[in-house]
Amino acid sequence: MSNLEELIERLCPDGVEYKTLTELFDTRNGYTPSKSKEEYWTNGTVPWFRMEDIRENGSILSKAIQYVSESAIKGSLFPTDSIIVATSATIGQHALIRVPSLANQRFTYLVLKEEFKEQLDIMFIYYCCFKLDEYCKECLNQGNFASVDMKKFLKFKFPVPPLEVQREIVRILDNFTFLTTELAAELAAELAARQKQYEYYRDLLLTFKPNESTILNERTNELELSGAIRWMKLGDTCVLKAGKAISAAEISQNVNDDYIYPCYGGNGLRGYVKNYNQDGKHPLIGRQGALCGNVCYAYDKFYATEHAVVVSPSDLYNEKFLYYLLDFAKLEQYKTAGAQPGLSVARLEKIILPVPPLEQQQHIVDILDRFDTLCNDISSGLPAEIEMRQKQYEYYRDKLLTFKELKKEA
Numbered sequence: 001m002s003n004l005e006e007l008i009e010r011l012c013p014d015g016v017e018y019k020t021l022t023e024l025f026d027t028r029n030g031y032t033p034s035k036s037k038e039e040y041w042t043n044g045t046v047p048w049f050r051m052e053d054i055r056e057n058g059s060i061l062s063k064a065i066q067y068v069s070e071s072a073i074k075g076s077l078f079p080t081d082s083i084i085v086a087t088s089a090t091i092g093q094h095a096l097i098r099v100p101s102l103a104n105q106r107f108t109y110l111v112l113k114e115e116f117k118e119q120l121d122i123m124f125i126y127y128c129c130f131k132l133d134e135y136c137k138e139c140l141n142q143g144n145f146a147s148v149d150m151k152k153f154l155k156f157k158f159p160v161p162p163l164e165v166q167r168e169i170v171r172i173l174d175n176f177t178f179l180t181t182e183l184a185a186e187l188a189a190e191l192a193a194r195q196k197q198y199e200y201y202r203d204l205l206l207t208f209k210p211n212e213s214t215i216l217n218e219r220t221n222e223l224e225l226s227g228a229i230r231w232m233k234l235g236d237t238c239v240l241k242a243g244k245a246i247s248a249a250e251i252s253q254n255v256n257d258d259y260i261y262p263c264y265g266g267n268g269l270r271g272y273v274k275n276y277n278q279d280g281k282h283p284l285i286g287r288q289g290a291l292c293g294n295v296c297y298a299y300d301k302f303y304a305t306e307h308a309v310v311v312s313p314s315d316l317y318n319e320k321f322l323y324y325l326l327d328f329a330k331l332e333q334y335k336t337a338g339a340q341p342g343l344s345v346a347r348l349e350k351i352i353l354p355v356p357p358l359e360q361q362q363h364i365v366d367i368l369d370r371f372d373t374l375c376n377d378i379s380s381g382l383p384a385e386i387e388m389r390q391k392q393y394e395y396y397r398d399k400l401l402t403f404k405e406l407k408k409e410a
Contacts, residue, residue: 004165004168004400007165007168011161014407015404015405016159016165016405017159017405018158019157020155020156021132021153021156021158022155024158024160025112026110026113027111028078029108029109030084030105031102032105033068039069040069043069044066044067046067046068046072046077046100046101047061047063047066047101048064048066048103048104049084049104049107050103050104051093053095054093058095059095059126060096061095062097063099072102078100078102078103078109079100081112082112083096083109083125084109084110085108085129085133086136087107087148087150089106090146091133091140092133092134093133094133096122096123096126108153110125119160120166121166121167123174124166124167124169127169127173128158128159128401130398131398131401136148139153140248141249142247159402159403161403169400169401173397173400176393177393183389184389187386188386194374195375198368201368202324202328202368202371205364205367206324208229208354208356229354229355230354230355232355233350234348235349235350237316237317238311240312240345240349241309241310241312242287242304243303243305243307244277245306246263246305251263251273252271252273253271259271259273261273261301261303262298263302263303263305264296265307265308266288266291266307267289268286268296275303276301276302278301278302278303278304279300280300281297281299281320282298282304283296283313283319283322283323284296284298284308284311285308285343286308286343287342288343289307289340293331293334293335293343295326295331297323309343316355316358318362320365320369324365325353
């Protein structure tokens with residue numbers, strides 16, 4: 001019997017009490033100080049957290065990317081060891097904040113109530129919030145803008161085992177986290193090396209000179225001439241059309257019996273939906289937002305939103321070759337400037353691209369597909385290994401944080 005099992009058997013053999021989020025925490029939304037007041041954003045000393053902080057620096061934070069001045073504070077700072085949970089826009093993220101702080105309006109702050117500070121280890125709560133993240137994804141409001149139903153949010157239940165049990169679970173999960181992170185870093189370094197190798201061959205294969213097409217001799221690893229190519233406007237070789245709008249409430253983050261069709265937006269895969277509006281093999285171009293110009297490849301039945309341009313090539317192009325070519329073309333260079341960068345269909349149609357012989361296109365696809373499988377395919381290669389280890393970690397974390405609920409006396 002493990003130390004944790006002994007503690008549970010000794011301290012809570014009949015189960016543990018569960019308490020709702022609203023019982024344990026005071027909650028308050030973050031906010032963005034007025035951008036029109038320059039003094040709020042000059043010589044700042046107060047950390048102001050955004051989703052970028054979590055993406056770049058992880059989910060336990062003591063330093064922010066952006067700081068604001070003390071004059072920007074409304075009332076008081078959120079205290080040390082508060083937890084921020086994303087309840088709008090990018091749902092399913094949280095962070096433990098180790099310093100007094102502010103955060104933007106995308107986050108809801110959880111501040112542990114005074115009467116529970118001696119009963120709960122904040123790191124235990126931090127780990128429990130990974131289950132809260134998943135719960136939030138299933139509690140979305142109806143509408144075009146993703147947001148959590150706050151009435152349901154406040155009803156989420158946290159287990160409250162004895163403090164000794166909490167601390168043993170934290171010790172186990174801290175070790176798991178360290179080992180998983182270390183292994184993921186090693187695998188990521190290997191993947192980065194493979195990615196560089198892929199980019200080298202991609203650049204070699206997709207760089208054409210006027211009136212020349214090239215083929216890679218895999219025996220000598222050198223390029224050889226392979227006939228003439230044409231240079232044509234994208235609009236003369238393909239039909240380009242934006243997809244159709246869909247509300248966030250109609251998109252599930254996970255595939256299941258009802259939500260079976262992939263849904264692609266301007267930044268790639270958004271989730272899964274019940275119906276499809278496209279069928280076949282198509283490159284997709286993101287046409288709006290900070291990442292407009294990014295390219296992904298979709299096939300079979302799928303849904304394309306209004307932020308994705310569906311490219312349907314004529315018989316001059318192999319669909320997969322065109323995907324690689326568009327991705328290589330760095331389409332973001334053609335986006336319009338402004339608060340909301342964009343790429344219009346009319347602008348995309350004017351881009352001039354090479355059209356090599358179809359045999360040559362297929363040869364290039366065969367080579368790049370092999371590299372792509374090794375580097376990017378989630379069903380094989382190194383990314384699959386990274387994902388498997390992460391799922392293994394998440395499985396054990398959830399098992400450790402699941403308790404039999406103590407029956408309340410009548």
